[in-house]
Amino acid sequence: GSTGGAGPGFTCRREGGRWFVSRLKRGGFAETSRQIDVGDEIVRVGSTPVAAIVDEREIASLVAGPAGSTVQLHLRASITSRESGGGRPSSGAGQIRVVVATRSRTIEPPTPPTSGGGPIPLSGGGSGSGPIPTSGGGSAASS
Secondary structure: OOOOEOOEEEEEEOOOEEEEEEOOOOOOHHHOOOOOOOOOOEEEEEEEEOOOOOOOOHHHHHOOEOOOEEEEEEEOOOEEEOOOOOOOOOOOOOOOEEEEHHHHHHHHOOOOOOOOOOOOOOOOOOOOOOOOOOOOOOOOOOO
């Protein structure tokens, strides 16, 4: 059973009694608007302070709602926004800003293996057996 199921497109984690944005969902409001960063502290959702909330489902129910509706987020910028924009200056660090986020459904399918993604095998695994010869002459110890 889903209760609205739409949100502003981020996940959060609790650390030291406070809630932080931990990941932006691809294509969600948080990512596309560039108003929400990984590491931002969530101070309030609407008029509800979140410091006393310990269950992630409770904070999710505050943030989620009907697709297309908005939710007011009170966020405190992280000291360094290391994961967004390559370390852009965080002049607003510590100050609370209000973001009116539009809820949308961000269904992230499991990432299928795509061409160019993932490890590339170094050998085709054909009929040859044993290690690939390398310069250096050392041999791997076997247990």
